[in-house]
Amino acid sequence: MLAGPLPGIYDPTGPRKLLFAFFAAMADRAGEHLRVDAGGLDTAARKGKHGGRPPVITDDMLHTVLRRRASGESVEQIQPDLILPTGNRKGHNPSVASIYRALAEHAKREA
Template identity: 85%
Template sequence: MGEYGGRPPVITDDMLHTVLRRQANGESVEQIQPDLNAPTGKRKGQSPSVASIYRALAEHAKREAYPEAVEQAHADIASLEGGEVPGPRRTLRG
């Protein structure tokens, strides 16, 4: 299929789950950050920044809050890859 642009994410799903689990046990992001290692990119083998961790947590919270929007985006991408053009949809307002 097509190429995806941009950098690979510094925070992998495994790292995110580690952060979430340790936060649930009362640790702060600042305490968790030194124990994480970036698997790819220019910071490979180094700890990701605290800002990167907070960004990943915010994205995770957004996905959890609006699962139907994520589902719709995946469906739109699948239809675009199949040559279809997705039709209009109603807005998601709560």
């Protein structure tokens, strides 16, 4: 509000002083909340717990994709043979984009 597109136009001593105080208190509380969350994430990481969703492509699936790609098959040819073992789409095929993403992450880890 003070550094946005209208700096200097809003006077916090005017009739909207209560609204300004409310926004200032909420901004202070939000910053406090972020610091608490960051500390919790660091603590969880030290305990070996990392958040986020589990990967769609399992290590076994990735191994299959790598082996078949080495023999000359394309991702589009491999995708129909892969079956998701868990999650909401259990029993379905993973998307081609998920396979490419897993391949890119594997290449980054190998580099």
